[in-house]
Amino acid sequence: MLQSYLKIAFRSLLKNRLFSIINVAGLGLGIAAFILIFEYVAFEKSVNTFHKNLPTLYRMLDSRPTGDVFVQMAPAIAPLVKKEFSDIKAFCRVAEGSANGIITIESQDKKKSVQLYQ
Secondary structure (H helix, E strand, C coil): CHHHHHHHHHHHHHHCHHHHHHHHHHHHHHHHHHHHHHHHHHHHHHCCCCCCCHHHCCCCCEECCCCCEECCCCCCHHHHHHHHCCCCCCCCCCCCCCHHHEEEEECCCCEEEEECCC
16 A cells, blocks of 8 residues: 555656655755754753853843944943842853963962863
8 A cells, every 4th residue: 555655656756847846845945944943942042051050140241322232341340230239149251262262360379270162
């Protein structure tokens, strides 16, 4: 039974070649678009999930009246915001692009390097 269905489908594909090519190409494009969208959503949902306190983390952005949004903030903003909002317990600065993402903390007895980006 299945073999006869496959024969009929194959003969129909050969008989209507242009229609079949359009249908197969559309199916391929649809599957490819689904996979790309799925991968994008999976990547976006996986960002920063390694933090144990993820629901309490926030990222500050600078938005201008023109609609531009920047991630670069003035160094004095973090202490000022912490002082103004009592809910903020701590803050962290990320130096993206500075020394290829490596921040070195030097104290009297030890030197520690942390690589932010691989």
